[in-house]
Amino acid sequence: MITPRNCRCSLLAILALAASLRIPAAAGDAVPVSAGSLTPPTAAPLSPHSDGFIPRWLLLEPIGANGLTDSAVQAAAKKEYFPNQFTVVPHDGDTVTPGGMPLTWHAVDTKNYNVNLYHFATALNKKTSDVLFWAVTVVNSPHEMRDMRLAIGSNAASVWWVNGEEVIGIYGDRQTVIDDGVSKRLTLKKGANVIRAAIVNGGGATDFCARFLDAQDRPWTGFTIDLGAIHP
Amino acid sequence: MRHALLATVLGSASLAFALDGEIGIHDPSTVVLSNGKYYTYGTGGTGLVSDDGWTWRRGTALPRRGLAPDVIHLGDRYYVYVAANSGPTKADINLISNKALDPNSPDYKWEEGGVVASSDGVEDSNAIDPGVFLDPADGKLWLTYGSYFGYIRLVELNPRTGQRLHPEEAPRNIAINGEASDMIYHDGWYYLLVTHGSCCRGADSGYNIRVGRSKNVAGPFVDNMGVDMLQGGGKLFAGSEGRVIGPGHFGLLDLGQGVQKFSLHYEADLDRGGASVLDIRPLQWKDGWPVAGDNMKEGTYQIQSVRTGTVIEMAVEGVPVGGRQAGRGGGRGAFAGQGGVIPAQDAAQVSSKWPAGSVDLRMANYMLQAQQKWTIAPLPNAGGYPGSPYFKVTIAGTDRALAAAGDAELVVLPSFTGAPEQLWRMDQLPDGSWRIMPKSVPGSKDVLALSAVGSSFATLAKFDPASEKQRWLVKAP
Numbered sequence: 001m002i003t004p005r006n007c008r009c010s011l012l013a014i015l016a017l018a019a020s021l022r023i024p025a026a027a028g029d030a031v032p033v034s035a036g037s038l039t040p041p042t043a044a045p046l047s048p049h050s051d052g053f054i055p056r057w058l059l060l061e062p063i064g065a066n067g068l069t070d071s072a073v074q075a076a077a078k079k080e081y082f083p084n085q086f087t088v089v090p091h092d093g094d095t096v097t098p099g100g101m102p103l104t105w106h107a108v109d110t111k112n113y114n115v116n117l118y119h120f121a122t123a124l125n126k127k128t129s130d131v132l133f134w135a136v137t138v139v140n141s142p143h144e145m146r147d148m149r150l151a152i153g154s155n156a157a158s159v160w161w162v163n164g165e166e167v168i169g170i171y172g173d174r175q176t177v178i179d180d181g182v183s184k185r186l187t188l189k190k191g192a193n194v195i196r197a198a199i200v201n202g203g204g205a206t207d208f209c210a211r212f213l214d215a216q217d218r219p220w221t222g223f224t225i226d227l228g229a230i231h232p
Numbered sequence: 233m234r235h236a237l238l239a240t241v242l243g244s245a246s247l248a249f250a251l252d253g254e255i256g257i258h259d260p261s262t263v264v265l266s267n268g269k270y271y272t273y274g275t276g277g278t279g280l281v282s283d284d285g286w287t288w289r290r291g292t293a294l295p296r297r298g299l300a301p302d303v304i305h306l307g308d309r310y311y312v313y314v315a316a317n318s319g320p321t322k323a324d325i326n327l328i329s330n331k332a333l334d335p336n337s338p339d340y341k342w343e344e345g346g347v348v349a350s351s352d353g354v355e356d357s358n359a360i361d362p363g364v365f366l367d368p369a370d371g372k373l374w375l376t377y378g379s380y381f382g383y384i385r386l387v388e389l390n391p392r393t394g395q396r397l398h399p400e401e402a403p404r405n406i407a408i409n410g411e412a413s414d415m416i417y418h419d420g421w422y423y424l425l426v427t428h429g430s431c432c433r434g435a436d437s438g439y440n441i442r443v444g445r446s447k448n449v450a451g452p453f454v455d456n457m458g459v460d461m462l463q464g465g466g467k468l469f470a471g472s473e474g475r476v477i478g479p480g481h482f483g484l485l486d487l488g489q490g491v492q493k494f495s496l497h498y499e500a501d502l503d504r505g506g507a508s509v510l511d512i513r514p515l516q517w518k519d520g521w522p523v524a525g526d527n528m529k530e531g532t533y534q535i536q537s538v539r540t541g542t543v544i545e546m547a548v549e550g551v552p553v554g555g556r557q558a559g560r561g562g563g564r565g566a567f568a569g570q571g572g573v574i575p576a577q578d579a580a581q582v583s584s585k586w587p588a589g590s591v592d593l594r595m596a597n598y599m600l601q602a603q604q605k606w607t608i609a610p611l612p613n614a615g616g617y618p619g620s621p622y623f624k625v626t627i628a629g630t631d632r633a634l635a636a637a638g639d640a641e642l643v644v645l646p647s648f649t650g651a652p653e654q655l656w657r658m659d660q661l662p663d664g665s666w667r668i669m670p671k672s673v674p675g676s677k678d679v680l681a682l683s684a685v686g687s688s689f690a691t692l693a694k695f696d697p698a699s700e701k702q703r704w705l706v707k708a709p
Contacts, residue, residue, distance in 0.1 A: 070549035151686055170688055171549075172596075182686030184641050217685055217693075217701075 035123030037116045038108045041092075045140065045226040046109065052211035052219030053113040054137055054195070058090055058227060061103040062121050062131035068157045068202050070171045076132050077159040077198035086164060089136055089194055089227070107227060114153070114176055114209040117199060121206075129203040137195050138229045139212070142222065145188040147215035153180040154199050154208040161196040162186055176207050188212070192229035250476070250501055252621065253288040255280065255510040258432075259300035259361070259412065262483025263495040263512060263618070266310065266333040270618065272495060272510060273301045273312065280510060286616025288510065292335045295342045296328055300361040300412060300481065306373070311394035313348065313375065315360035321381045322353030325362045327394050348396040349377055349387050349403065356382030357403070363414035366391065367449060374449060376424070379411035383462075384426055386450060406451045407461035410442070412481040416522070421445045423522060424453040427480035428466060434506045437499035439478035442466025443522060456521060470524035475502040476511070479524075485512060485618060490697030491659050491667065493618055494524070512619035514660035527620045528658040528666070528706070532607045532628045534598050537684035538665050538703035542595040544634075544682075544690050545604040546627055546644045551582045553600050577602050579629035593634065593642040595688045603627060605709045606634070614655055622655035622671055624648050628709075636670035640680055640692040658706075665703035667695060
């Protein structure tokens with residue numbers, strides 16, 4: 001039987017994950033997330049996976065959100081939760097206070113093609129259902145790149161921006177599929193390009209993946225991920 | 233199952249289209265493209281010409297006005313084989329050739345090439361209805377010919393001159409019980425297509441096209457049941473259907489990039505007073521056999537990506553068929569439905585919240601919703617391409633039109649205006665799926681096709697016959 005909520009995790013997996021939990025971070029006090037597929041980042045810029053997936057992200061602890069329809073997700077993603085929400089590239093450990101509740105940004109690297117938000121939230125003893133995750137990364141391109149496409153998958157709905165422009169929205173209760181949502185052709189600047197996402201989960205497992213496709217729809221690997229590219 | 237469903241849909245859709253313009257002809261030669269125009273010649277020297285393969289007009293007749301010509305383009309010349317009877321079964325097939333088929337060309341000058349095959353009126357063959365075939369495997373040129381009396385025969389020609397090679401050798405017998413033979417090559421097999429049944433009786437004509445195959449150009453050609461075509465075998469390729477009776481005279485029209493079509497005539501088109509007319513249809517391949525495909529028919533469809541299984545939809549928030557349920561979760565109430573018969577969803581039920589202006593296109597799982605149903609309708613007087621007119625593609629029940637947009641992307645416009653970027657070409661591919669292309673793309677000179685670049689997004693891109701990205705199933709909603 002498949003329930004409306006898409007939880008696939010076993011009790012054993014939850015117990016194993018709980019054993020690796022660190023004490024949840026206090027406001028302004030970044031605690032490295034190390035759980036399941038996620039590890040704390042190293043200092044050096046990182047290359048993408050061989051198939052182009054972006055492995056390093058800044059993730060904000062989840063915010064409560066309800067609804068996966070187009071309009072509900074758009075409303076949740078466009079609501080202002082904290083200052084400079086659509087422009088800020090946070091530091092690891094920065095804190096914001098949507099609705100007066102302090103939430104912390106955490107830098108993570110993923111071992112897999114995807115970023116497992118369930119691992120992330122559970123490791124911090126946070127909710128995983130009916131929540132919105134903000135994710136930000138900085139892609140450092142050696143050249144201007146034309147006719148590129150951002151290609152993402154997410155569980156569940158998500159809205160994506162590249163350098164401040166909204167480029168993808170996918171809606172409904174869905175699982176992460178590689179290249180599920182793909183942007184129109186766009187140009188990446190030489191240097192730092194900011195990728196931002198709002199992922200809304202209804203219930204159960206939650207994760208996302210993201211990469212760029214070139215003009216021939218081939219995964220692009222010619223970049224680095226440098227969260228310090230915008231600010232040291 | 234997928235192909236069975238597709239066949240059912242096409243069979244039950246509205247009226248088929250034949251070609252447009254002056255298409256009266258009998259025994260047409262294989263349609264050939266020359267300097268941007270399509271040409272075919274029929275019995276009596278009838279010539280038809282078209283600028284786009286859809287709308288035809290009378291062209292210049294051949295200088296030899298014999299029976300059932302066939303044409304092939306080799307090097308810088310067009311070789312035409314045309315037969316004439318001088319007795320019931322006494323006949324010659326003559327070669328004429330020309331550097332151009334357009335009489336206005338300075339190169340237009342017919343040259344006689346002599347007799348390439350004949351029958352003496354006694355032997356078991358009637359040397360008419362030539363079909364010329366260039367073997368892509370080895371570059372050899374062949375001619376099949378014959379008509380009911382005795383055998384369909386095969387002789388070799390010189391690919392540099394079009395004339396007979398080895399005239400001292402006896403022709404090889406490869407089939408009986410037919411005429412209008414032609415040969416094609418596909419995936420290591422030679423296919424012999426022969427028209428069986430009776431011709432020239434209007435709606436009482438039993439013409440039908442049958443096929444056998446062989447690993448050798450000289451046969452034996454056997455059908456799907458293993459019956460040799462020399463013993464009357466032949467798998468049905470095309471028979472009477474819909475409003476057209478008596479298909480015959482197959483000719484391959486290879487458009488490149490994996491798109492193949494075939495020319496033929498019907499003995500009687502009931503929508504044209506029972507006249508004999510030209511048609512061009514898609515050529516499919518299934519289980520190693522050629523199958524006569526159908527051109528796109530007007531109707532309302534879902535358009536599903538072969539690559540992803542998702543369908544194109546106007547990017548608006550969908551409403552579940554029957555309306556949203558008041559709750560979710562387990563328990564008896566979640567599975568009991570709402571009772572009664574839930575009607576199909578149409579645009580009038582759900583479009584009040586749709587944006588008034590242009591809307592993006594995207595893809596999603598097919599959920600029987602109004603923004604996923606497309607009406608495909610032919611456009612009169614808007615031109616076309618071999619076999620079909622251009623179509624408009626609109627959300628069913630609305631005038632919201634699918635269009636190519638700048639930067640080779642796609643958009644759904646609030647209304648159809650007839651601009652070239654709103655006109656769509658639909659070619660059926662060998663697997664029964666469709667290539668869908670706008671007539672033009674704003675700001676681009678490239679020929680582009682609808683392409684699934686991800687599960688939930690479609691764009692325009694150059695057609696790649698090896699990829700499933702640009703293959704679409706057009707299915708009943």
